[in-house]
Amino acid sequence: MKSKAIQDLYPDHLAYCYGCGRNNKDGLHLKTYLAGDETVAHFTPDEKFTALPGSVYGGLVASLLDCHGTGSAAAFVCQQEGIPMEQAPIPVRCVTASLKVDFKAPTPMGRLLELRGKLRSIDGRKIWVDMTLSADGDICATGEILAIRIRD
Amino acid sequence: MKSKAIQDLYPDHLAYCYGCGRNNKDGLHLKTYLAGDETVAHFTPDEKFTALPGSVYGGLVASLLDCHGTGSAAAFVCQQEGIPMEQAPIPVRCVTASLKVDFKAPTPMGRLLELRGKLRSIDGRKIWVDMTLSADGDICATGEILAIRIRD
Numbered sequence: 001m002k003s004k005a006i007q008d009l010y011p012d013h014l015a016y017c018y019g020c021g022r023n024n025k026d027g028l029h030l031k032t033y034l035a036g037d038e039t040v041a042h043f044t045p046d047e048k049f050t051a052l053p054g055s056v057y058g059g060l061v062a063s064l065l066d067c068h069g070t071g072s073a074a075a076f077v078c079q080q081e082g083i084p085m086e087q088a089p090i091p092v093r094c095v096t097a098s099l100k101v102d103f104k105a106p107t108p109m110g111r112l113l114e115l116r117g118k119l120r121s122i123d124g125r126k127i128w129v130d131m132t133l134s135a136d137g138d139i140c141a142t143g144e145i146l147a148i149r150i151r152d
Numbered sequence: 153m154k155s156k157a158i159q160d161l162y163p164d165h166l167a168y169c170y171g172c173g174r175n176n177k178d179g180l181h182l183k184t185y186l187a188g189d190e191t192v193a194h195f196t197p198d199e200k201f202t203a204l205p206g207s208v209y210g211g212l213v214a215s216l217l218d219c220h221g222t223g224s225a226a227a228f229v230c231q232q233e234g235i236p237m238e239q240a241p242i243p244v245r246c247v248t249a250s251l252k253v254d255f256k257a258p259t260p261m262g263r264l265l266e267l268r269g270k271l272r273s274i275d276g277r278k279i280w281v282d283m284t285l286s287a288d289g290d291i292c293a294t295g296e297i298l299a300i301r302i303r304d
Binding site for chain 2: 013014016017018019021024026027048049050051052053057058059060062063064066067070095096097098099100101102103150
């Protein structure tokens, strides 16, 4: 059984991110779930987020990887510290220090995209996560994030 | 005197990018100009593109650097090959192979952001560009892009 989405557990005042904040009425509302030792999120881009015709623009791909990355980092911290992911607010929120995206193939428009994250390592407030973004099982992009856990 | 924006010179059917395409009615319409041996673009984010309160979300920062990066790459190719940047369409359009963004400080909301690009090198269809994104002269993020010139 999947946990709750990590973004639904952020404190209210830290849940306004355009990419994944539940309190941003204009936002994308990406939801990242812990699933075993990985994280997963799904998203179907609106047609307006076009790059070249038929493909999703790279900025959205980077945005999804950014939000899935900080969400994954928070989820892995919760998992490692035994923080229950059942009720908001959790005492963990991360921001991005560095994001690298490698575009392997055009990301097709109009398809359900799957993002997956794996923890590489945690060192104090620094969390590294490796990610993929795929459509129908084909990897369109890979991402690496260094996320920083913010202080309370 | 500044050149025309490179995005206003793309062929019509390649000008639908959400981040910078003049033909995308819902898009951000970033405009990249060649200015001497650099490129420059300016953008003021809408309030909806929030991250933590008061700052711009990383996905938008990455998006702006992505579009400024591919635009800069095309502009530098035109400059190097002596292609006039006066009338559309130009025979140059680039896409992103790899993008790295380092977030140096929160990007403040409600301010005019400046993006600058410098050519690192060109090798055949591969173009590397280094970028900064700043607000009031303070660098908020740096970016590195490997752009690929698409075939006609």
